[in-house]
Amino acid sequence: xxxxxxxxxxxxxxxxxxxxxxxxxxxxxxxxxxxxxxxxxxxxxxxxxxxxxxxxxxxxxxxxxxxxxxxxxxxxxxxxxxxxxxxxxxxxxxxxxxxxxxxxxxxxxxxxxxxxxxxxxxxxxxxxxxxxxxxxxxxxxxxxxxxxxxxxxxxxxxxxxxxxxxxxxxxxxxxxxxxxxxxxxxxxxxxxxxxxxxxxxxxxxxxxxxxxxxxxxxxxxxxxxxxxxxxxxxxxxxxxxxxxxxxxxxxxxxxxxxxxxxxxxxxxxxxxxxxxxxxxxxxxxxxxxxxxxxxxxxxxxxxxxxx
Amino acid sequence: xxxxxxxxxxxxxxxxxxxxxxxxxxxxxxxxxxxxxxxxxxxxxxxxxxxxxxxxxxxxxxxxxxxxxxxxxxxxxxxxxxxxxxxxxxxxxxxxxxxxxxxxxxxxxxxxxxxxxxxxxxxxxxxxxxxxxxxxxxxxxxxxxxxxxxxxxxxxxxxxxxxxxxxxxxxxxxxxxxxxxxxxxxxxxxxxxxxxxxxxxxxxxxxxxxxxxxxxxxxxxxxxxxxxxxxxxxxxx
Numbered sequence: 001x002x003x004x005x006x007x008x009x010x011x012x013x014x015x016x017x018x019x020x021x022x023x024x025x026x027x028x029x030x031x032x033x034x035x036x037x038x039x040x041x042x043x044x045x046x047x048x049x050x051x052x053x054x055x056x057x058x059x060x061x062x063x064x065x066x067x068x069x070x071x072x073x074x075x076x077x078x079x080x081x082x083x084x085x086x087x088x089x090x091x092x093x094x095x096x097x098x099x100x101x102x103x104x105x106x107x108x109x110x111x112x113x114x115x116x117x118x119x120x121x122x123x124x125x126x127x128x129x130x131x132x133x134x135x136x137x138x139x140x141x142x143x144x145x146x147x148x149x150x151x152x153x154x155x156x157x158x159x160x161x162x163x164x165x166x167x168x169x170x171x172x173x174x175x176x177x178x179x180x181x182x183x184x185x186x187x188x189x190x191x192x193x194x195x196x197x198x199x200x201x202x203x204x205x206x207x208x209x210x211x212x213x214x215x216x217x218x219x220x221x222x223x224x225x226x227x228x229x230x231x232x233x234x235x236x237x238x239x240x241x242x243x244x245x246x247x248x249x250x251x252x253x254x255x256x257x258x259x260x261x262x263x264x265x266x267x268x269x270x271x272x273x274x275x276x277x278x279x280x281x282x283x284x285x286x287x288x289x290x291x292x293x294x295x296x297x298x299x300x301x302x303x304x305x306x307x
Numbered sequence: 308x309x310x311x312x313x314x315x316x317x318x319x320x321x322x323x324x325x326x327x328x329x330x331x332x333x334x335x336x337x338x339x340x341x342x343x344x345x346x347x348x349x350x351x352x353x354x355x356x357x358x359x360x361x362x363x364x365x366x367x368x369x370x371x372x373x374x375x376x377x378x379x380x381x382x383x384x385x386x387x388x389x390x391x392x393x394x395x396x397x398x399x400x401x402x403x404x405x406x407x408x409x410x411x412x413x414x415x416x417x418x419x420x421x422x423x424x425x426x427x428x429x430x431x432x433x434x435x436x437x438x439x440x441x442x443x444x445x446x447x448x449x450x451x452x453x454x455x456x457x458x459x460x461x462x463x464x465x466x467x468x469x470x471x472x473x474x475x476x477x478x479x480x481x482x483x484x485x486x487x488x489x490x491x492x493x494x495x496x497x498x499x500x501x502x503x504x505x506x507x508x509x510x511x512x513x514x515x516x517x518x519x520x521x522x523x524x525x526x527x528x529x530x531x532x533x534x535x536x537x538x539x540x541x542x543x544x
Contacts, residue, residue: 061436
């Protein structure tokens, strides 16, 4: 297949969207990978023979998924407004998060993860604390647990940080941007530095598929940076791999097939494994793009005085 | 070639007045002999591939695999499959072996993978390997080809490249009032052998074998068998 023309590249040959082919030359499609593998690495004189295409496809996809988790460094971003449920539903292709930020006043503020529980599932109970069940024998749940309700209705205390205020470091309630404190009785010792941050905090409920925020995130804009597995929602024609990893993917498929095939000598499997690992290392170095021009700017920072 | 084969067969049979075979008998034996040799080509091809894999095959004119490929590819046909209903199609009536099915998505031809019935259900349920229009598949059941995904469901969407059976040879003749029937290659139903000329001796031997059995002449059968064994030994060297 011929490469696309400049016109097709820059203007998608007049079709929409105009940017469909921008940067496409960096990538090789899954279809090409499987096709090339079947042509070049599988056949009568090759290590792999009479292998079904769906097996090659499976291993190619698994290889691409693994690369997407770390080596590719292709981070997706999604901006959504957090409404009064203080929830951010994870994107449909979400696998793991990289950074979650609050976007406010033109500034991106990275948020810290609160490792303390800020949400829970609850069961309805009677006066004797016995769990209530429905006719099918399933426990009945309220819409919100108490801890969720407190967080959402902003009835949970949080720490107020303001050097200029006598209430600095004290626990209080933030409601519509105003802070309310209880009377201090006795002294208050210590500060939970983990959550002592002016910005809202979050905790990810992976099974529930949501990010739960602390109460002052309501109505704010959240930007989620995350990694996917590169499967493009199951659309095989859109799955691509950076060309720097092309050789690695072939080696990965070859190793995966040889490793699970009966009667292949161990030295051949080991050779394929070493080849795969070496190619992955090379590709990672290449994609890091370490070159003098880049290092120079970082190294200049070493002469800076830290006050 | 068919007339020459027949003449040789008759010459051998008549040499010691063993007997005579009629044109219709000859045509029957010729068909069987050609089918037998045609099928042998695929086994011989596989044998040559195995030899090549263990570096026992030469290159250039010593590349026997190439000449076998040429003979087999003579029978290659590419044709559109007839759509039956939903995602099912009818295979060609004269196919010996379906080499590949191609899905035409309007812009590109995509090769469809042959999948067994023991795998297709699991494949369809698999997120990673379910057949789709980029990687289509098919199954074969009786005289029906089922394409996957089920969106492949229209006439002209599936092409088939296959190897057909050779056409039935037919030695046609004009009836003479007295004596031998005379060969007529202009008859509408005339059909020569489709195997290469180099197969003429093999065809003669095969037909002799059938003819020998027919006229209950053990010596002819023995002669044919010996010739055949000799050929096989030569080819497998």
